[in-house]
Amino acid sequence: MEEQLPTTVTDKPKLLLVDDEESILNSLRRLLRGQPYEVLLATSGAQALEIMAQQPIDLVMSDARMPNMDGATLLAYIHQHYPDTTRIMLTGYADPSAIIKAINEGQIHRYISKPWHDEEMLLTLRQSLAYQHSERERLRLVQEAWDQNEKLKQLNATLEKHVAARTSELQQTADMLDLAYEELKRSYVTGTEVFSLLANLRLPPAKQTNRQIIELVRVYCKLHGLDEGTSRDLTMAAALYNIGKLSWTDSMMSTPSDLLHHNDRERYRGYPKQSESLLMTLDPMKDAARLILHHQERWDGSGFPDRLKGAAIPFGSRLLKLAVDFIELQRGLILERQMNSDEALVYIRQYAGRLYDPELVEDFIQVCAAYLSDVTLADPTVKVLTTRDLVAGMILARNLNADNGMLLLNAGKVLNGPLVEKLIAFEAMESAKYSIFVKVPEEVEGALLETS
Structure with missing residues (x-):
């Protein structure tokens, strides 16, 4: 087995912060003072690579826009030569090309926008290092399983009486690997929720949707006892359903979809496919990306992008459309007039069988009543x-x-x-x-x- 385990970290995790603005580095250094990290600073990509050549670094957080070598290029180089190092991008600009390059070539773990919130920054660093620790533990377990398997082959040739004992040990190791892999999946869910903040920051607070849609989907999954895999995919889809809108202008982001003109309307109809394309490179996101791709399909077949009809639309996509429309109707992102929660549910009920799965609508209304105290429509009186x-x-x-x-x-x-x-x-x-x-x-x- 050629996969080499990283050296076990016994000292403080080493963080390398890269930004061409010394004021930003000073702010980060003050924020991390007193935290259990060893902090190193670099003002350019070249200086960062010199530091990494001299000592192991656990996490690199780089600004996206820097002269000579931008953040995406630096993180792509680090991914290629130091794959065990966790990579985070920090920027004050929503640049889709830089985001795509950082995701595809740099395989970044997180994306943080300037100005950041101190508590969210500290939480992101803790979660990123925790993810790294769990990945190292997974590799250690893989190595241990491989070593145990080799020993079993040797013992099987001469000591058949040890087979049962060694098989039991391997089963325990496999169980530990399953647990570690499940933990990695849960870490991905957390990561998508943090990444969804990027889309939210493009909108004023009154227009933001992702957090409410995530919570509503979770309530539905819990009340209906959906399995962990389905719930995980739905949660990630709710967190990133609108990531394909990041390249839009600020005006288009906040304009109700019914008021978009011809060119903007065509661009709007392309956002589910754009969202899916951004996420398909990440293997744990493939099922969630499929739900996002079809969440604007309509029950009568008039939706997009593939004009799927009825039960041909994935269940998760049908549910996600209900949650997205319920929240976006209240934010004024579909119609010019902002609705209250009951008015949004009346609208959804009115279009059951045309836009929405008629068998899901009344069930969804009951879930909304359990989730929101101001919903009265579920009351039969x-x-x-x-x-x-x-x-x-x-x-x-x-x-x-x-x-x-x-x-x-x-x-x-x-x-x-x-x-x-x-x-x-x-x-x-x-x-x-x-x-x-x-x-x-x-x-x-x-x-x-x-x-x-």
Whole structure:
């Protein structure tokens, strides 16, 4: 067996920070003061390689844009000549070509944007070194398994009575390898969530989606007892579903998809394929990348990129579309008007069988009700009515806001005749159409039945 194990690290992990701006290096050095690391600094790619030639380095964090040798080139060289060294890219610019080069050639472990958050930076370094430790442990176990197998071959020729004992030892080693591999998979999930922050940073806080979609998908997986592999793939897909949008302009990133013009709309329809292409080079991401590729397919076959229809769309993609649309409708990324959670679910229910899997929709609404305290639609006593369907005695189940966001009525308000007339008049004046979420007391329900 020719794969060589790295030397076991007994001292403090050595971190090499590379940036042509000394102020950045000084800030990082202050941040890491008191941490259990030995920190080395370099102001260029050439100086960094000189340091690495003199001593082993556990982790290199390099700025992307540097004169002479950029960060992606440096990390690609380190990947080729020092593959055991963990590689992180740090930059203040969203440059898709640099990202792709760093992923494909430098095989970077993480990507951090400037300005960074100190706690997130420290967490990223800890997780990266923990991942490295687990990979070294995996290689150690692989070597140990190979060594044990060679000993077994020698003993089998002369000492057959030892076969059972050695087989048991090998099984234990295999179990340990399985555990180590599962830990590596879990580390990938964590890594994708950290990487998803890159997409979020391109949007203002009110437009960010990834964290909420990840949490919603996790709630669905937990409530339905989905297996660990499926849950892991769905979580990674939720974290990186929009990574293909990183090359868009800031304006296009925040424009509702329904308002995009011809050229931008074609570019929008290409983002699932772009996202899949970025992730397919990473073997543990292949299944998640397939879910991302098809998450904009529609149940009636009018979606993209492949116009898949019905059950031909992977289950995970159907679920991801529900979660993505539910959150993006509330962020104003699909329609010009931002919806509340109940309005978004009414929209989803309206398009069940056209955009969404009809057998998943009601189940998804129940999951949203378990996940979000402000969802009332799952309550069978709540009705969604137009203003002209309202009658005195009904009770608002949630706040009613105008299209411009102004609060019209608070939840819990009991409607009367004059109030209903004012709502109808205000709706006509604003050229709006409100969906009113109300509870109907039994006596009002009885009166309606008698009238009908």
